[in-house]
Amino acid sequence: MVAPETLYRRGRFFTAGDAPWAEALAVDGDRIAALGSDDEVGALAGPGTEVVDLGGAFVVPGITDAHFHTLMAGDALRRADLVHAKDLAEIQRLVRAWADENPDSPWVLGRGWLHSSIPSGAPSRQMLDEAIADRPVFLDANDLHSGWVNTLGLELLGISADTPDPAGGEIVRDGDGAPTGELKEMAVVLAWDHFASITSDSERDERLRAVLRALAAAGVTSVVDMALNVPDLYAMARAERAGTLTARIRAHVLLLPDRDPMTQVEDAAALASRYASPWLSVVGVKIVSDGVIDACTAAMLRPFSNGAHPPAIWEPDILRPAVLAADAAGLQIAIHAIGDRAIRIALDAFEEATREKGATSLRHRIEHIELPDPADISRFGELGVTASMQPVHADPAIRDNWTAMLGDERSTRGFPWTALDASTRLVLGTDAPTAPLEALPNLFIAATRRSALDRSLPAPPGEPTLALEAALRHATIDAAWSCRDEGERGSLEPGKLADFVVLDTDPFHEGPDSLLDARVVRTVVGGRTVFEA
């Protein structure tokens, strides 16, 4: 055997493989050449081998964020960050400050506001006009399911009393029918479409650079992108050609409910056959079948506490043909479904798609699964549907409004990531930018149910935690499995891609609580160090 290029020794490697622990790892090219004890692997070193002494540090396989929005997260990193703003005055101050720092930006852009930070939970254009009236302002809500615009912004977007609500969306209106400045669900897309039309390729490249830097620093070596558009895909392809992609991207193309599903599926299949490299591939389609609980836009079997009882964005009559067409085209299907009714509709569609052939190799998936009906939980395993969940959305610090909107016993059985039976493949992600993209706080919540935002908060009673080893597997090998990559990456085994992360803390020794303060020391992707603290 030829001596390896690099040898990492004196580590504590959690491999997520059949042999879960190792002390040393050898890298040749972009692959793992050997793994084992210091003595075994150390004996492979030759005169040209670079030896890295890890000094006993803890190492995990590179983390895969199983639900991510790559360019949106990069965009968010470049906007006014409102997530910690506690009230309207602070939001107004932060928006003004960003506007002063970015005098040339055509729009004043922010993200991350919470309904709970705004009087009555009802944002208005006048509230933003008080801060800035002479430039257009648009602020995405933290969950990206609502947008908030000032008066000039509404004018530029062409949204007036005469504008009809788009399918699956609402332009919130006052008593006279005039837009209040809040846009919900598919109405937000009116603004996003406008921004997409004025975003330059160089701005897209900047966003990608910003998010790749942040991912490397967070120990994330792969992401499953959940709502790709073509210009963003081209930005990723430019980075791949330039050799600057430092995270692997598995992408789902967003299908829209008001366009012909067959054409959209054909377009997605064409992209999937064109983009299929170890760094960048299009694996499937994404369908957003309902909204969210916080804004009472999720599709529920019973109404919300305020009486709201909206339909699904994709009712079965349109969901069914789209799912059957995408399945027949060999595309993985990811359905966003949060409310118990949306989850049931999604499972029904997958059941029909897989009835003939049994669970397919396509690994269809449901995203979020915040409130499944107990009767549907066993169907994930039976149908072979991947359960993709985001512990960070269950942070106790942001659960008050969520709980109030449900208003009854339903709120005690949310985010059931331990209720799924053993035959269900559970994968973990952050849904950044709806939540921070940092992977370790997300795993902290998975393994403790405590808050990463407010350490004083206790875990909600009765919500079981994931074992640390299980949480790590769901974020590595299982997440790789969810995009059919388990033979190539996700665990540390000879022959697989050398994607791994060195941490300054060993949570198996220090306990899962230590994940909140653990820091990434080094991130290696394809054998190359892409981040070093």
Ligand SMILES: [Zn+2]
């Ligand atoms: Zn998402």
